[in-house]
Amino acid sequence: MEAEGKSCERARKKTRREIIEKKKAIENRIKAASAVKDHLATFPLFRHYRGNGLHAHLESGHGDRLPVRTKQYIQNLLKLNMEAPFGPEWSDEEKIKRRDMVAPEARYIFVHEVSDEDADKASEFRDVERPCSCKGPIVGFVHYRFTLEEEVPVLYVYELQLEHRVQGKGLGKFLMQLIELIASQNGMGAVVLTVQRANRMAMNFYICKLRYTIAAISPSKVDPLGPEKNYEILCKSLDNEAHAVLEVCL
Known part of the structure; x- marks a missing residue:
């Protein structure tokens, strides 16, 4: 014994x-x-987007190193796109998001629109792991972080925001493909994000077009009979362990 x-x-x-x-x-x-200083360095072909009449150049950024004008831009675009979906909750939510956006752990991909002439020049840099000098004004961004969800390492997309005039051109899908590559390259188990239920366009984009699923940790799955929350947590698993934890409801 x-x-x-x-x-x-x-x-x-x-x-x-x-x-x-x-x-x-x-x-x-x-x-x-x-x-990692620049996640785009591993994927040089994703530094440029050209499709549906849009030419763009991508660059990386860190939340605690943003120029004042860049901070102002992303705050304004966020408010323009999200004030309506959040409704009366926006005032409090905006304060939280503004703090999140400049946190040291915040990582960014900025989308710069370029002219047709500069876009032709940009093609020279497609296979070079460095930014080119052709970037124009910012027209969108992705804010993401590496973190834990239920003990699973994940890339969490805090924001994907595009100006209205560059939406519907395939850019959002392009950016999410890049995000998934970055997550996989860095050993993350899944890509996770939060979407307001009132934002039907975004819900359709992620679930129908990109095949994301409502995560097992989302309020509607955790407590389906409880009070309805105004958001869902979506995810796409990149390995079996993440799938078992984040997608399979017990």
Whole structure:
């Protein structure tokens, strides 16, 4: 009995050690992903978008290194696009989002519109891992972070915002493809994001066009009989473990 007890204790210690080691490995993975200076460097072909009459150049950014004019722009675009879907809650939500947008862990992809002439010049840089000098005004952005959801390392898309005139041109899908590549490249288990239920266009975009699913951690799945929340958490799993945790409802 004594020998059996010692064996069980060793097994428990081994299990605890494995859990701690796994948790530390995930934390290091997130730190390493966040430490990358320019996630676009791995995907030089995604530095430029050309389609449906739109020519654009992409560049990376960090939340705590944004120029004043850039901060003003993203705040204004966010308000323009999201004030209506949030309704009366927008005033409080805007304060939170403004803090989130300049946090050190915030990562960005900015979309700069370029002229036809500059777009032709930009083609020279498609295979070079550096920005070109042809970028024009910002017309949209993605704000994302590397974090944990239910102990799963994920890339969380905080915002995907485009000016109205550049929507419907395939740019949103292009950016989300890039986001999924960045997530996979950095060992994340899934891409996760939050969408206002009132934003039917965005819900349709993610669920119908990009095949995202309502996550098991979304309010409508966690408590389907409880008070209805005004948002859903969506996800796309990139490995089986993330799928089992974030998509499969028990």
